[in-house]
Amino acid sequence: MNGKRIMDIEVLRAVAVLGVLFHHLQGSLFADPVPLLESIHGSLQTWWGVDLFFAISGFVIARSLVPALQGCTSRQECWQQTRNFWLRRAFRLLPSAWLWLALMLLACVFLNRSGAFGTWHANVQATLAGVLQYANFRFADSFFRYEYGSSFVYWSLALEEQFYLLFPLLILLFRQRLVWALLALVAVQILTVRTPFLMVVRTDALALGVLLAMWSARPGYQRWQPTWLAPPWARISAFIAIALLLSFMATDRFTFAPYRIGSIALLSAVLVWIASYNRDYLVPAGAVQRLLAWIGSRSYGIYLIHIPAYQLVREVIFRLQSAGLPSPAGHPVCTLLLACALIVLLSELNYRLIEMPMRNRGAALVKRLGTPRSALPSTGATSC
Template identity: 45%
Template structure:
């Protein structure tokens, strides 16, 4: 099975760019006027990530479990899966949590990083994978701390823990369980928004459909001029952004529909036919963002707030709109450098190490 699908990487790149745009205001110390109209819901990039994650995980895990000859082999596949996931996700996540705590203690003259107690509580939630519980209104929202984006990572990692067990328990009924989960999430709207697993479930359903050769895009679509095919991206993304507008303190009750739009993009990308190939050099830029999307997601808020602390220490204690360019450029440079270092020297080497560990774990069951 092909390890990397460029169109999936493009989709990841689009998703992280959406998330970065959503968090751009975190670069600037000045606040937005409450009378301003609501911004587009760029947070929908997270729902694109959910759909992609469900698909990528399932297209590898489900065939491996189906090919396992006996229960012992199936449990070995599951343990190897968890090993790969742990080494893929946890080292970089824990590194950035440690850097945040260091910044709270040593690089916080402006107070932008908040207090130690809040960040310790948030760090514990990130390490032990309950950050989404901590942020959900159903359970009573706790102070966020710098690591608030970890809510989505906790949700994904909970899903990675549970999905293999559901496959073992449900067998062929997994399809119906996933459909039920999606329907329930549609029914309850934005309630429990930090547990919105419908995107992950839809991604798994896409992988199941592809396994059974029921995920084909018509040939005529591939023969369309490239600019017509690429128009699909803004045509799908724009309604997602409109549906994602937040006019109050609560997310909109349209998250299920947003997940369906994200899944539509996923179906196109999953064809692996270059249907989402962008013009040069834009394609290479978006692939860079896609390949480093995890490090970008982890680093964005610490770097944005470090930018504010740097300029505070430089004497810009009362910034305004005229300082936007230098704040923005500083954040861009710091983010690119930090992400490249994290990706090259933490994420990639330990990902390869985890893959090697998993392969050795599976070796006794290979013919």
């Protein structure tokens, strides 16, 4: 398996993050009820974007990690592969995550006349949970009980990072029986009614993504290619139908609700399966696909940034209105456009100045650690 970028996976990332952004409009960007949003949320919910992210993560990570660890022949080689994976993930994820945790904490102190960023106490606790990777457990504990803080979306990041920490060990432990271990993990969760605690440790979508990646390395995988999606009308219709079905399943109108999360995980895996062939089976090649791919490539930053961006827009509008100044941004459409522009700007800056440089540093460190000491230049040969 190679690490080549799959355009349809980027499209799925865009759909996932746009769904989360839409879900958080009411309550994060708009403090007062917006009738149109409330009407839409009654019929369609888009929080399933998080589960789609999980399925994508499992697939993308496992494509290279599973064969690398299952193929290692010595304990030292297994350790090196695991260490390199952890280092790449750390450099990829932690700098941006910690930056925005710090900025939200500062905003809580210096840009919070409206109270949009929440209380100092809640945000300090939330920041600690985000840095120490237990945000999902704090989120479950706070559910309908107390204020979490502005960084509540970090619960899913904590779950993914716990997965990244433990998954290599799971591969080494089960080796060739990994498929059966993952199938058991999926089956148990699908058949279990989710409590708040089980909601924040849900790994069925992650495991399904891993299983897809392992299947994609087998010859029979190509025989199941959904060629019936080749016509543009078929792929667009199927994509919209699956997205609408997921949005319906995420509402209280879905009568199979006790098994909602497992059903959403399975359908998310179906989308990743379609995307995995890299044949534009979701969206035809063109301007729309390129736009979605751009959003997908910045989706991590967008996910981190959208809540503080929403809250900052609320704070600015509050200050303008408190000063008696005319504020066209007070209209819901203008407010939304302003928030979207801010998210685009900040996510692009984050991508160029934080994500890519730190990702490259991580790759360089892994490469340097894998180079024998005899091949490294001596200190005296380096220029100042």
